[in-house]
Amino acid sequence: MNQPRKRAVVFAYHNVGVRCLKVLLAGGVDVALVVTHQDSATENIWFESVIQVCETEGIPYVTPEDGKSPDLLQAVQAARPDLMFSFYFRHMLPQAILDVAPAYNMHGSLLPAYRGRAPTNWAVLHGEHETGATLHEMTVKPDAGAIVAQQAVPILPDDTAFEVFGKVTVAAELALYRVLPDLLAGTAPRTPNDLTQGGYFGGRKPEDGRIDWTQPARAVYNLHRAVAPPYPGAFTDVGPHRYVIERARLHHGSLPGLPAGLAVVDNAIFGVCGDGRALRIHSLLANGMRLSPAELQAQLAQTQA
Structure with a gap:
């Protein structure tokens, strides 16, 4: 007997949001709602559009200005998700939303290294030879939950952060693609995220x-x-x-x-x-x-x- 499809609410933006949303759809996930940001003319020079994917696939979406708004919480609750995912969504999600269903975030580094903002840029700035993408359980504390999947990519000596980010996007897609069947079956691994290692970095101006x-x-x-x-x-x-x-x-x-x-x-x-x-x-x-x-x-x- 076929198991019912898992329903998900997806918080997504940027190229990582597009690619990971497509992985969920290809994996048979019923995406009941996407929460994203309005497309920006200054960013869409090189960002793919999550909104465009939603319109093509007929997925309902909202673009709240505040991740803590009561209307957003109500919309997420009304979608009745089994799982939630955050793929480069820019607002912090409050505990009330995280309490709705198990939630997973894709971060652009090999956690616990380079927690926080702009991880690809910081990794290049510090002369790292490797970075990647990490899918982890979401907690209110950023990038602190248990690690579910990781994929490493090289940083070559002359790579720019933009070039590395293209690799990280593919790494995110691969990491999610590999672990998604186990995640849907409830058998995905959980590796402790050792916060005594690595460090937290803020946004760059x-x-x-x-x-x-x-x-x-x-x-x-x-x-x-x-x-x-x-x-x-x-x-x-x-x-x-x-x-x-x-x-x-x-x-x-x-x-x-x-x-x-x-x-x-x-x-x-x-x-x-x-x-x-x-x-x-x-x-x-x-x-x-x-x-x-x-x-x-x-x-x-x-x-x-």
Whole structure:
């Protein structure tokens, strides 16, 4: 005799939300309600749309401004879910919602490492060689519940956070796909999430991309990789000009005698760092426009005059 389909309420946004929602549908889950955010023109340049999936599949959805609103709680209760999932939903969910049904969250790191906000960016910033995705039980304390499934992905030496996030999206899909049958059967494993390990990280702001050229080149390069476009980018101010690094690589040669900061050498742009090493900057932006080495050299000469 076939078991009745499990009903779920899904809190979802971003590419991870889209891919994991599709895994649930492919796995036979009856998605009774999706809770998401309104699509943003500034983000949908590279975010897929959960709303579009809902409209295509005929799934009811709501876009509350507050995760703690009584109306949202009533909508979740009315859906009568057996399970709940959160895939990159941005609002914290209160205990009253978590009490409705067992809830699971997908987090973009290998918990307990990099709990909190922007885990992919933080992992790249700290020069990690690996990250991934973790499905875990939801508690009011963020990223603290028992681990149900994990999938690791490599961070290559020149990967940007945007490139790594593409891998994390696939990792999230794989982790959920593998464990979903056991989760629906009630036999999924539970591994303690050791909060004495790893650490908690807060959100990042554009100002956090300011370059300190006294830092070693590897640290400056990791900052560039962590916030490279489509994130706001690592930047430096020289006189009235703000320069944003769009593309760069560590330079393996030497640039003796140059002070820390931007420089033009042999018609190439460099960022000289505190350890004497440098970044070779292949694309530098000012006011959103790419600068040639000659244009940058002229502007640097004006500020030094």
